[in-house]
Amino acid sequence: xxxxxAAPVATVVEPLFAQEAxxxxxxxxxxxxxxxxxxxxxxxxxxxxxxxVPCPHCAAGNRVPAxxxxxAPKCGxxxxxxxxxxxxxxxxxxxERHARSGLPLLVDFWAAWCGPCQQMxxxxxxxxxxxxxxxxxxxxxTEAEPALSGRFGIRSIPTLVLVRDGxxxxxxxxxxxxxxxxxxxxxxxxx
Numbered sequence: 001x002x003x004x005x006a007a008p009v010a011t012v013v014e015p016l017f018a019q020e021a022x023x024x025x026x027x028x029x030x031x032x033x034x035x036x037x038x039x040x041x042x043x044x045x046x047x048x049x050x051x052x053v054p055c056p057h058c059a060a061g062n063r064v065p066a067x068x069x070x071x072a073p074k075c076g077x078x079x080x081x082x083x084x085x086x087x088x089x090x091x092x093x094x095x096e097r098h099a100r101s102g103l104p105l106l107v108d109f110w111a112a113w114c115g116p117c118q119q120m121x122x123x124x125x126x127x128x129x130x131x132x133x134x135x136x137x138x139x140x141x142t143e144a145e146p147a148l149s150g151r152f153g154i155r156s157i158p159t160l161v162l163v164r165d166g167x168x169x170x171x172x173x174x175x176x177x178x179x180x181x182x183x184x185x186x187x188x189x190x191x
Contacts (some may be wrong), residue, residue: 085129
């Protein structure tokens with residue numbers, strides 16, 4: 001059994017509290033964003049291929065070389081960023097577009113009345129900032145999209161389903177924290 005060192009992770013440090021000039025009140029700043037410089041090949045992605053990444057704003061398909069995903073690509077039609085660092089609300093058509101793009105899709109099946117779903121929502125959003133652009137994150141409301149949740153046999157919520165090329169490759173039921181979501185997704189994609 002060989003032990004490999006983990007890829008170094010750079011951290012962009014921002015102050016936790018920012019104080020406005022002339023004010024004695026501090027405002028909360030978001031936590032520092034971790035940037036993973038590891039190449040996409042570590043996640044099982046071939047960097048020589050070109051992906052068709054749907055725009056989260058206008059749904060246009062954009063051809064992006066896998067090696068250029070981390071270069072903050074923008075949509076050719078609406079000129080908005082293709083990766084926002086936040087999960088997308090997906091309906092059936094949006095799910096199909098993103099699930100078949102070649103980019104892995106991590107989907108949170110949830111419902112508004114579900115307490116654990118509400119508790120996990122901010123953690124899932126924070127995980128999007130860490131996993132994109134190598135993984136697209138989306139949320140499917142099981143009440144609004146019963147056919148989609150039925151297609152995947154969702155029996156409990158929250159349930160995370162990892163999809164690659166339109167096929168489910170992993171599933172995890174139950175609420176998780178940000179670091180657990182990131183670790184689970186990366187572990188599933190590495191295997």
